[in-house]
Amino acid sequence: MNRRNSLKKLVMASAGLVALPAWAQGWEASTIELPQLFPIEEQEILTAVADTIIPTGDSVGALSVGVEKFLQRLFADCYEQDVQDNIKVQLNALDASANNEYEQSFVLCDQSQREALLLALTEVEESPESNFFNLVKNETIRGFRTSRKVMMDHLDYVMAPGYYNGCVDVKETETARK
Incomplete structure (x- = not known):
């Protein structure tokens, strides 16, 4: 093993780790661009579908934890072209059936109208x-259940279970002395 090469790589990696916080400063979820698989109209329909499946009520809903962004990223990055094409076709067909049935866009329909249109599928x-x-229903539920807010606040998820409480006085008992 060549020590000089190893030291060079170590110094380069350290420099990269030092520079990363300065470079990534100001990153927020709202500033990260989503893949543009869907045009704006289809994004709005997909958002309305997610809101119909898990609406915001007394508790959090799909939109309040960002499921619509999860769905856009998931469908763009993790599904093949034929599935993506079917999603696009069905989103447009859903909007067309809302226009035929209720004379307005799917996005403008109320909750019961949206539910009826989705159940007709x-x-x-x-x-x-x-x-x-x-697909959309299952992925919406998965995105909702695995969101940080739902996991931490409602499902009481603990990242590393089993707490370590150091420096705690231990009372000596009769069984411990034996």
């Missing part, structure tokens, strides 16, 4: 419509 099993609905 499940009438035929193993169809592109039902596959779309099941």
